[in-house]
Amino acid sequence: MSQELSRRSMLSKTAKAAALAAGPAILPALGASDRVTVGVIGTGGRGRYLTERAYAGVPSQINIAAICDTFTGNLNRGKDLVATKGGKAPATYADYRQVLADKSIDAVVIATPEHLHHRMLLDALAAGKHVYVEKPLSHTFEEAQDIMKVARTSKSVIQVGTQNRSNTLYNMAKTMIEQGMIGGCHYTRAFWYRNALPDGSGAWRYAIPADATAENADFTKFLGPAPKRDFNKARYFQWRLYWDYSSGIATDLMVHQTDVTAYVLGKGFPSSIMTSGGKNRWTVNDDREVPDTWSCLIDYDDKFHVNYSCYLGNSHFGYGEQFCGNEGTIEVINRDTLNFYPEAYNGVPAHVKARKAMSVTIPFCDNMAVEAHIRNWLNSIAGKEKPIAPVQAGYEAVVLGLLSVVSYRQGKKVLYDTKTDKYTFA
Numbered sequence: 001m002s003q004e005l006s007r008r009s010m011l012s013k014t015a016k017a018a019a020l021a022a023g024p025a026i027l028p029a030l031g032a033s034d035r036v037t038v039g040v041i042g043t044g045g046r047g048r049y050l051t052e053r054a055y056a057g058v059p060s061q062i063n064i065a066a067i068c069d070t071f072t073g074n075l076n077r078g079k080d081l082v083a084t085k086g087g088k089a090p091a092t093y094a095d096y097r098q099v100l101a102d103k104s105i106d107a108v109v110i111a112t113p114e115h116l117h118h119r120m121l122l123d124a125l126a127a128g129k130h131v132y133v134e135k136p137l138s139h140t141f142e143e144a145q146d147i148m149k150v151a152r153t154s155k156s157v158i159q160v161g162t163q164n165r166s167n168t169l170y171n172m173a174k175t176m177i178e179q180g181m182i183g184g185c186h187y188t189r190a191f192w193y194r195n196a197l198p199d200g201s202g203a204w205r206y207a208i209p210a211d212a213t214a215e216n217a218d219f220t221k222f223l224g225p226a227p228k229r230d231f232n233k234a235r236y237f238q239w240r241l242y243w244d245y246s247s248g249i250a251t252d253l254m255v256h257q258t259d260v261t262a263y264v265l266g267k268g269f270p271s272s273i274m275t276s277g278g279k280n281r282w283t284v285n286d287d288r289e290v291p292d293t294w295s296c297l298i299d300y301d302d303k304f305h306v307n308y309s310c311y312l313g314n315s316h317f318g319y320g321e322q323f324c325g326n327e328g329t330i331e332v333i334n335r336d337t338l339n340f341y342p343e344a345y346n347g348v349p350a351h352v353k354a355r356k357a358m359s360v361t362i363p364f365c366d367n368m369a370v371e372a373h374i375r376n377w378l379n380s381i382a383g384k385e386k387p388i389a390p391v392q393a394g395y396e397a398v399v400l401g402l403l404s405v406v407s408y409r410q411g412k413k414v415l416y417d418t419k420t421d422k423y424t425f426a
């Protein structure tokens with residue numbers, strides 16, 4: 001296989017095609033009258049990042065007029081951010097229903113822990129708000145079905161926060177594959193590898209804010225529908241580690257990767273899922289419940305297979321998806337680099353051999369993808385586009401993720417029937 005990545009021959013064509021495919025990123029900005037008045041629910045890490053990206057990418061299209069968080073520290077951080085970047089302090093609330101009751105708010109961003117998405121999304125739809133809901137769509141399969149009963153016919157524009165769909169490189173991969181650059185594709189390998197110090201911010205042991213107390217972090221509101229328990233800072237601020245609030249790797253990381261694989265290759269629901277894994281790396285002085293090791297084999301009805309692996313104790317290979325076609329491979333690595341390798345086996349057809357390997361890196365590509373994702377949502381609210389990650393895509397992604405957890409916890413292969421929307425065990 002050629003290691004010399006000469007890209008000029010293909011780049012101009014594919015870059016143009018990809019730019020077209022990534023349409024939302026190249027639309028002209030809307031006028032001030034089209035500004036959408038938004039409330040941000042959850043101003044933790046993601047809520048503030050989305051706020052920053054909105055101000056960086058679509059400042060003329062958005063007016064963040066309200067924010068909500070149950071931890072005063074993050075509420076204040078969110079307020080300061082909006083005041084600095086938006087020029088006016090937003091209204092602040094500790095109960096998201098107050099944001100929904102505010103008639104001046106057209107749309108909400110939901111960036112709270114996973115187990116709160118279901119209720120918040122349904123309440124937002126009932127209040128007639130447009131919604132950008134962070135992935136995953138829900139915490140359980142039944143919740144996802146419940147959401148779909150309402151969301152399919154809702155007039156609200158729903159964008160799910162799987163922003164890889166708005167990433168130029170994945171759109172380039174999609175275009176190249178549609179143009180036949182890798183031939184038929186029946187196999188994708190996807191992976192995410194991370195490492196961190198035990199007391200660092202990695203492996204989901206995020207630092208607990210020094211100013212957090214039971215008085216300024218409302219644990220009852222954080223728990224929402226989860227089982228009641230006494231105030232626990234680790235559970236509040238490191239919620240990804242506990243089954244009551246998170247499905248771990250499956251819905252935090254894998255869901256992004258299976259979603260974008262489905263997007264790039266035009267797939268829907270999987271037909272079977274089998275997962276193995278465990279807590280192997282983070283076992284000393286660590287009460288985490290979700291695995292740090294996750295291997296998942298996913299089949300689709302149309303002879304397509306995804307081989308997924310994730311490990312939180314080694315970061316060497318980074319993360320990405322490798323679309324392995326009969327005539328070549330396209331991989332997107334760390335969301336900012338696309339590599340193309342034509343097949344080079346003995347006797348490979350001349351037209352395949354003639355293709356040149358290539359590599360494209362776009363610095364800060366995920367930042368731009370998030371901006372494009374928000375822009376697409378706002379343009380969809382303005383009636384100018386359709387959401388690129390509609391609720392159906394969020395549903396397909398979360399069904400896969402949640403059924404992988406069912407498979408892991410039951411130690412069985414799960415079969416999913418698209419027609420009945422039910423699962424059984426093999």
Ligand SMILES: NC(=O)c1ccc[n+]([C@@H]2O[C@H](COP(=O)([O-])OP(=O)(O)OC[C@H]3O[C@@H](n4cnc5c(N)ncnc54)[C@H](O)[C@@H]3O)[C@@H](O)[C@H]2O)c1
Nearest residue numbers: 042043044045046069070071074111112134135161221222
């Ligand atoms: N798309 C992506 O690439 C991406 C990246 C990171 C996180 N996320 C998603 O964003 C969501 C939030 O993740 P995070 O990393 O920001 O978590 P976080 O813990 O940093 O922030 C969550 C915030 O929600 C607040 N909160 C908790 N309960 C609340 C309630 N009842 N009402 C209002 N606020 C409440 C918390 O106080 C906290 O500030 C998750 O669904 C996560 O999967 C997506």
